[in-house]
Amino acid sequence: MVLNTAIRRTQTVAAQLDGILRERIRDGQYAPGQRLPSEAELTAEFGVSRATVRTVLTRLTAEGLLLRKQGDGTYVNKNIRDATTHIGGLWEFQRVIESCGFQASLRLVDLHQRMANLAEQEELGLLEERTVISLERVFLANERPVVLAENILLSELFHRNIDEKLATLPLRNLLHDLCSEDIAYAMISIHAHLLTASEAKHFDGYRQVGDALLRIDQTFYNARHEPLAVGSSVVDDQYLQLRMVQAW
Amino acid sequence: MVLNTAIRRTQTVAAQLDGILRERIRDGQYAPGQRLPSEAELTAEFGVSRATVRTVLTRLTAEGLLLRKQGDGTYVNKNIRDATTHIGGLWEFQRVIESCGFQASLRLVDLHQRMANLAEQEELGLLEERTVISLERVFLANERPVVLAENILLSELFHRNIDEKLATLPLRNLLHDLCSEDIAYAMISIHAHLLTASEAKHFDGYRQVGDALLRIDQTFYNARHEPLAVGSSVVDDQYLQLRMVQAW
């Protein structure tokens, strides 16, 4: 089997192989604890070089899906089953919810323009007051609210008005589609947080004022180190387990 | 400049290059926002292949230290300055404390053997009751308590008695030196946590009963998927900032 022959080159060879191996792991063709074919065998099966095989295996190993033992072989991580997010994807809640096995949905709470407060000016690297768009949303898992997220975006990034339909997009897509800006990296900090009354309202009674939840603060940058947006998200860590695998 | 010529091969070429580049970034020889030499130039300077240069640059990029732009160049991340931990090292508190710029120290709270409770049996994959070693320690940053950590280890792993001197070792070293066991990966979950009275005592008055802190639960496995130890750590997230960079 050779990847991408004569067909269209829509993905890289490594990306295709990555997808195939993940699928085999998910399907149980490579079962938890089982040994994978050796690099040489994968090289032969897919008709790619060993270097390509290794870049893929290295990535899957870093995510904790695989375990490699020199002189022995590559094994599927037995304990991956209940890991809901690999360390890293901590700010794509829609994904986190889905990989927890829930149905993800989104509820718009508020969308308006206002002046940035001091903390936001600081985070966004503003020297003066500017108007920002405040986008407040609730992420639901199986119809139950699990994340209350407020994102602050610079108004001037938007050439056209943002309508409510677009408020259902993940932040990455929103910035990409409406602002032609791509997130290059994010700074993230995690804190414990006591739920306030106004926040508690959005949790439909599942969580109360004074409950301890997680708060994840994020600042998103483009490749020119310019801050694009900030986010502050309150996460119900009881229901939406943030379990992660960390290799080595 | 060629790495490891005629000298001893104590580290891999990539590891040496990794160290050198990190040092240059730390020293400001490669200043924040500045462009690094191209891959070709680094290849020439260090006398290594481009593939080796790239494995190192890829790792530094993944940690958020560098930013790479196709067709342009490789840049030092401007916002790395206040990132205290790259996502990943979330369970080596000594390191986290030091990379926050604090002096790290350790205080032994308790060390005793007892029977594992049900939750611990579950986590350690035990089918019956076993004795475990409970190791409770406080990590201090500049003499101020910031982490209260309890580790549970299987008694049977220890061939000789664990003395108090060894209780000052990081868990990884402790397992390696005393049990000849190496941690291959860990499952981690993060929760918000309300401080109990008995826990609050160890924070020297800096935090009170009922304060909301972070709790990081960990299970450590060896390469054979056998659980080696569990840990439950309460972290003062106000003082010990868990700021992380996440690339792309």
Place this chain on the structure above:
DNA sequence: AAGTGGTCTAGACCACAGG
């Protein structure tokens, strides 16, 4: 001894950004 993953090299072609 044989087979595995770990490291490294040399060279090729491509996609993209800048002058």
Place this chain on the structure above:
DNA sequence: CTGTGGTCTAGACCACTTT
């Protein structure tokens, strides 16, 4: 157009584990 990083190949040698 030139130089940059992105992808991929083919092949070599090493370190380790298993038999």
